[in-house]
Amino acid sequence: MAIEEVDTPALLVDLDAFEWNLGQMARETSDKGMRLRPHAKAHKCAVIALRQISLGAVGVCCQKVSEAEALVRRGVGDVLITNEVIGRRKLARLVSLAQRATVAVCIDNLDNLEELNTVARSSDVHIDVLVEIDVGGGRCGVQPGEPALVLAERAQSTSNLRFKGLQAYQGRAQHVRAYAARRSFIDQSAEAVRRTLDLLSRRGLSCDVVTGGGTGTYPFETASGVYNELQAGSYIFMDADYRRNLNDVGTEITDFRQSLFVYTQVMSIPGRNCAIVDAGLKALAFDSGMPTLEDFPNIRYCNPSDEHGVLDVSEAPGVLSLGSKLKLIPGHCDPTVNLYDWYVAVRGGRVEGLWPIVGRGAVL
Amino acid sequence: MAIEEVDTPALLVDLDAFEWNLGQMARETSDKGMRLRPHAKAHKCAVIALRQISLGAVGVCCQKVSEAEALVRRGVGDVLITNEVIGRRKLARLVSLAQRATVAVCIDNLDNLEELNTVARSSDVHIDVLVEIDVGGGRCGVQPGEPALVLAERAQSTSNLRFKGLQAYQGRAQHVRAYAARRSFIDQSAEAVRRTLDLLSRRGLSCDVVTGGGTGTYPFETASGVYNELQAGSYIFMDADYRRNLNDVGTEITDFRQSLFVYTQVMSIPGRNCAIVDAGLKALAFDSGMPTLEDFPNIRYCNPSDEHGVLDVSEAPGVLSLGSKLKLIPGHCDPTVNLYDWYVAVRGGRVEGLWPIVGRGAVL
Numbered sequence: 001m002a003i004e005e006v007d008t009p010a011l012l013v014d015l016d017a018f019e020w021n022l023g024q025m026a027r028e029t030s031d032k033g034m035r036l037r038p039h040a041k042a043h044k045c046a047v048i049a050l051r052q053i054s055l056g057a058v059g060v061c062c063q064k065v066s067e068a069e070a071l072v073r074r075g076v077g078d079v080l081i082t083n084e085v086i087g088r089r090k091l092a093r094l095v096s097l098a099q100r101a102t103v104a105v106c107i108d109n110l111d112n113l114e115e116l117n118t119v120a121r122s123s124d125v126h127i128d129v130l131v132e133i134d135v136g137g138g139r140c141g142v143q144p145g146e147p148a149l150v151l152a153e154r155a156q157s158t159s160n161l162r163f164k165g166l167q168a169y170q171g172r173a174q175h176v177r178a179y180a181a182r183r184s185f186i187d188q189s190a191e192a193v194r195r196t197l198d199l200l201s202r203r204g205l206s207c208d209v210v211t212g213g214g215t216g217t218y219p220f221e222t223a224s225g226v227y228n229e230l231q232a233g234s235y236i237f238m239d240a241d242y243r244r245n246l247n248d249v250g251t252e253i254t255d256f257r258q259s260l261f262v263y264t265q266v267m268s269i270p271g272r273n274c275a276i277v278d279a280g281l282k283a284l285a286f287d288s289g290m291p292t293l294e295d296f297p298n299i300r301y302c303n304p305s306d307e308h309g310v311l312d313v314s315e316a317p318g319v320l321s322l323g324s325k326l327k328l329i330p331g332h333c334d335p336t337v338n339l340y341d342w343y344v345a346v347r348g349g350r351v352e353g354l355w356p357i358v359g360r361g362a363v364l
Numbered sequence: 365m366a367i368e369e370v371d372t373p374a375l376l377v378d379l380d381a382f383e384w385n386l387g388q389m390a391r392e393t394s395d396k397g398m399r400l401r402p403h404a405k406a407h408k409c410a411v412i413a414l415r416q417i418s419l420g421a422v423g424v425c426c427q428k429v430s431e432a433e434a435l436v437r438r439g440v441g442d443v444l445i446t447n448e449v450i451g452r453r454k455l456a457r458l459v460s461l462a463q464r465a466t467v468a469v470c471i472d473n474l475d476n477l478e479e480l481n482t483v484a485r486s487s488d489v490h491i492d493v494l495v496e497i498d499v500g501g502g503r504c505g506v507q508p509g510e511p512a513l514v515l516a517e518r519a520q521s522t523s524n525l526r527f528k529g530l531q532a533y534q535g536r537a538q539h540v541r542a543y544a545a546r547r548s549f550i551d552q553s554a555e556a557v558r559r560t561l562d563l564l565s566r567r568g569l570s571c572d573v574v575t576g577g578g579t580g581t582y583p584f585e586t587a588s589g590v591y592n593e594l595q596a597g598s599y600i601f602m603d604a605d606y607r608r609n610l611n612d613v614g615t616e617i618t619d620f621r622q623s624l625f626v627y628t629q630v631m632s633i634p635g636r637n638c639a640i641v642d643a644g645l646k647a648l649a650f651d652s653g654m655p656t657l658e659d660f661p662n663i664r665y666c667n668p669s670d671e672h673g674v675l676d677v678s679e680a681p682g683v684l685s686l687g688s689k690l691k692l693i694p695g696h697c698d699p700t701v702n703l704y705d706w707y708v709a710v711r712g713g714r715v716e717g718l719w720p721i722v723g724r725g726a727v728l
Binding site for chain 2: 007008009041063064083084086087089090108109111112134138139140141142171265266267268269270274276278279281282283285286287304305306307308310322323332334335338339340341360361363364
């Protein structure tokens with residue numbers, strides 16, 4: 001089937017670009033001796049997770065227990081929940097999952113740690129925990145140093161938890177545009193990690209894993225000497241927001257190619273300067289700005305409503321007609337993927353397959 | 365089951381408020397002699413559509429053919445697609461649907477009209493069409509007057525289409541805050557409709573339906589004397605954005621109550637001024653701004669990421685603890701609903717049922 005026959009809106013993955021990205025990150029990490037545990041919150045797809053693992057990834061990251069359940073059910077054997085899991089009900093699901101796969105989870109709170117241990121003990125399960133430290137992201141995590149030590153020591157002394165390492169993800173740095181500024185953020189993160197590792201080491205605690213890094217910063221975590229596991233996710237797809245990051249000579253990053261598109265169609269042409277497409281707020285995420293057009297840099301997507309997008313075609317008059325199909329580059333890949341039930345995998349203008357997005361809507 | 369036992373994030377509907385809203389709009393429209401055809405893009409749920417119809421609605425509106433298919437499959441018998449349907453494949457689905465339910469659709473283009481007629485004729489189906497006119501919304505639709513007449517006359521002369529009326533929806537006016545300004549927008553819409561109706565009438569074309577109106581403007585369409593069908597949708601739920609609209613004395617509109625909430629939980633308390641909840645970009649739509657908190661006006665949701673929300677609790681120190689559950693009022697109800705597979709229907713602190721969101725993800 002030709003791409004042009006795909007009805008719209010649809011979520012396309014360009015396989016040539018996607019496979020380039022997979023290979024590129026696999027080589028980058030293996031050359032540098034880093035473990036790669038790609039974040040599955042970006043794709044929520046077992047087909048993709050298993051391909052990443054077949055290329056050397058040690059497992060995947062998930063953000064939610066239900067997301068991990070969806071992937072484990074389809075053959076993924078090793079998952080880190082890069083997040084705190086709160087409450088008896090979700091902890092029970094986590095522990096149940098750990099009976100079917102290798103599962104680790106983050107903690108940043110003593111009560112939560114104790115509750116996890118209680119639930120794990122009642123099921124006779126052992127779980128690895130990572131202490132999350134806040135390295136400037138301003139989200140979850142305890143402060144580096146002493147607060148992390150307290151949690152690590154407590155974890156190590158419980159009956160059913162094992163202290164495995166640190167999560168030190170700097171989310172705020174991922175979309176800082178200037179290369180030097182992004183590097184500076186991660187230099188600070190690495191310094192906080194180093195200080196914490198020293199303290200843990202002085203107290204006799206070994207730290208197998210230091211995980212962090214995203215598509216915007218992974219070269220810096222790799223070069224830091226303290227991180228040993230990367231959790232980048234978006235690199236497989238890229239998006240308009242990541243493409244605004246700059247490399248060390250101030251131009252667009254070219255490590256990865258754009259492989260994810262929302263396929264849309266012109267459904268109305270109400271005037272000379274304007275065309276309406278059928279992809280709006282329910283077909284694309286807008287939290288990181290408007291989508292851009294892959295093949296028409298002179299056409300601007302300027303205003304979404306629930307199921308419509310208004311294109312400014314004033315600089316490309318007469319180019320589009322009713323039914324014209326266009327590839328949009330989403331502003332933000334992760335929440336865009338979460339709107340769809342499957343990917344349409346395409347290569348060279350032909351459809352090769354449909355990949356189910358099994359973690360779509362897995363918010364629990 | 366008590367609400368507090370519902371795991372998070374979850375989409376709650378408060379049944380007392382929801383039923384108040386249903387009744388309020390049913391009375392308002394029937395008292396004024398207006399037909400109500402509520403927009404199902406807001407709820408995407410057959411349970412809700414059938415309740416609306418049982419209270420007097422003449423049917424529902426849908427924005428997409430696939431959304432209509434999902435509702436017709438579950439017993440909804442009368443659907444207006446308030447949108448243009450482009451391309452042979454979707455037109456065939458539309459025509460097929462019209463063999464199982466009363467279906468009407470909007471048109472704003474002659475080629476599309478001819479194609480629809482061809483597809484309908486090949487299936488021996490007759491379909492009602494509404495000519496969409498642009499009354500200032502700046503989206504789909506032909507200009508009022510002569511361009512609408514051309515389409516209406518052509519529709520009426522085809523073998524398998526019937527000209528049923530006009531769609532004159534003013535989307536831009538819905539969230540204009542000031543009462544007088546919203547009214548002024550709809551006065552202009554009504555004037556454009558009136559002019560078009562006069563022209564149609566002079567050419568011997570009767571216009572059974574003039575549809576438009578939303579939750580922000582429906583009293584003005586009702587009072588206009590030219591609209592006879594309303595397509596408001598959000599009134600059943602309300603959201604933070606609609607609640608910023610003002611009434612005629614400059615205070616918050618109280619026609620409808622907030623019935624839709626995203627239930628969320630504190631998953632981390634990294635500092636005195638900050639708490640992290642488990643509902644972010646994949647649990648709420650942010651296109652119309654941040655969610656607000658139902659029970660804690662002093663706490664501000666200030667920053668989302670994929671699966672987290674950062675709350676500023678500096679004005680309510682010590683109020684929240686790990687595991688505290690909160691009701692968020694979504695910024696925009698429609699795309700928030702589209703993230704979930706079911707509603708948790710609650711009343712007086714207890715769960716009464718789960719309602720499947722059968723049109724979730726129905727973008728085709």
